[in-house]
Amino acid sequence: MSDEFYRIRRLPPYVFAEVNAMKAEARARGEDIIDLGMGNPDQPPARHIIDKLCETANNPTAHRYSASKGIKGLRRAQAAYYQRRFGVELDPDSEIVVTLGSKEGLANLAQAITAPGDVVLAPNPSYPIHTFGFIIAGAAIRSIPAAPGPDFFTRLEYSLRYSVPKPSVLVVGYPSNPTAYVADLDFYAQVVEFAREHDLKLISDVAYAEIYYDDPPPSILQVPGAKEVAVEFTSLSKTYSMPGWRIGFAVGNRELIAALTRVKSYLDYGAFTPIQVAATAALNGPQDHVGELRAMYRARRDTLVESFGRAGWNVPAPPASMFAWAPIPEQCAEMGAMEFSKALLQHAQVAVSPGVGFGDEGEGFVRIALVENEQRIRQAARGIKRYLAGL
16 A cells, blocks of 8 residues: 555665664574664763753653743753854744754755755765655755765756756755765855855755864854855764754754744654753763764774774775765675675674665765774674685
């Protein structure tokens, strides 16, 4: 019966399902699988965040419906974060809405601003919700390069010239998932200018803004005039190791924020109030833990690049994010990303994400998540070395 449903028909089979099923079967057999697939942080939040959650949950009045838009204290905390981190002023009442993670926010904004048949420009490869949120809403996707650079704008111009109807939305995300590309303010300034010139709604995703190893990534809202066209999504999931808490934000353009807020008012009552209070404590409290997590990911990145390199697999060092975007080893290139991922799981007991799960331009790559400690990463390298040597 599900084949008859319009929106379900537009969703292809989940690319990661086959690898995930193999992983579950291997673990059921008692195999020790080193899971570098899903970007699921393995560290807990800082103690003061958990304490605030428990303290608030012990209040008998804290268990009623919350606010769909987010409690005011949390929206003020996000405004303060943008001010100190990016030098961007935001009105907590009209330019910020709290979302159930950035994924929910992106999907609901797509529902709010997209009509069936609209054309949306989205990077390829990219985090799946950047495209499928709009596909579910009925839009058609035209792919643009994930990497910032001259080809990005060449393809934008091409898409504007040959798309019918004219594109209405442009999606960007840096540091990017899965590729770990980063963008600078000059690039963002060109993107904002392009969006304003062609009347495009601009959506930016900076979920990994605090996981960087060189210069801190900027916000697109630092560009003068960006709020006229742009809304930006952030998340506490990776910055504070709070993925299961489902707290994110959309900030920026008042019209887009109002549209998202209105759709959400019909769909949810917001996150559990104690979670929102604890999220406020995360943003307003000591930030030492953020730096410690960044240092941990850097150490894991360096261990992965060094140990996988000695195993015969040269993995480029990502400049940001908690992912490495790795070309398939030369001797395995003909296998393709899916078969190589399955072979690693079967023969090396290492799980990674096939690049084609992030778009067809991801073929030939896999995404490796830095979610295991350094000892386990070296263990993964030994298994990979045995597998590659056996070839």
